[in-house]
Amino acid sequence: MIWKALSDPTRRSILDLLKSAPRTTGEISQYFAKDLSRFAIMKHLGILEKAHLITTRKEGKSRWNYLNPGPIQKTYDEWVDQLIQLKYYTDQTSRKMGQTAKRIITSTIDLSTSIATEQTKVWEALTQQIDQWWVTDFNQSPTTVKMVLEPKLGGLFYEDAGKNEGFVWATIIALHSPNHLVLRGDLSPDFGGPAISYLKFTLEEKKGKTTLSLQDTIMGTISQKRLKEIKERWKVLLDALMKYCVE
Secondary structure: OHHHHHOOHHHHHHHHHHHHOOEEHHHHHHHOOOOOOHHHHHHHHHHHHHOOOEEEEEEOOEEEEEEOOHHHHHHHHHHHHHHHHHHHHHHHHHHOOOOOOOOOOEEEEEEEEEEOOOHHHHHHHHHHOHHHHOOHHHOOOOOOOEEEEOOOOOOEEEEEEEOOEEEEEEEEEEEEOOOEEEEEEEEOHHHOOOEEEEEEEEEEEEOOEEEEEEEEEEEEOOOHHHHHHHHHHHHHHHHHHHHHHHO
16 A cells, blocks of 8 residues: 555645645645546545555544645665665675675654643643653763753754853754644764664643653664663653643
């Protein structure tokens, strides 16, 4: 199903459009209005949804469409990554017998917690009150005064040590209040890398409770020990401390 969905250039263009931000069906239809009808766009969106490449959410009369990178990441892990590594190994072997090929490793952390309050409060705690539930032992800079998240596209998630000093954890690359937040960060060799981290927070409210989900996809060199440490830290932050502060 995923290969069929990706085989059409219009559907690939829709996914490219959703990479920057979620869109309503009307906005997507307007973007392709010169070449395609709204009905045709809805058919394409239906195929993408069946392939789990997008998720949808109704808000009033609008239907919001969100990019879901999970299936693409899984396909990359199962097929593309192996083909790239095989080609790299073959090329390197043909040039110099016995040389060990390098490998691009992709690891994913998935966590979720249920918080007994409305979604807007959880979003506020996530984006504006990080310093209230963050553990200072997790800071990278010994002189950090507070943790800061600038809730805007291109905003930084960083440790403020004063005097224009500190440590940048990540940059916001996608934001749709109060539904999801995506950040991109770099792990230097000093902190377990080199690797790139794509961190996504998703919020969904049902019956007065909010499910906060976290997906951290790390591409690059990282040890299993470091990966386990990162997962345990996020679990403590979200499932215990943030939940306690918000509830």
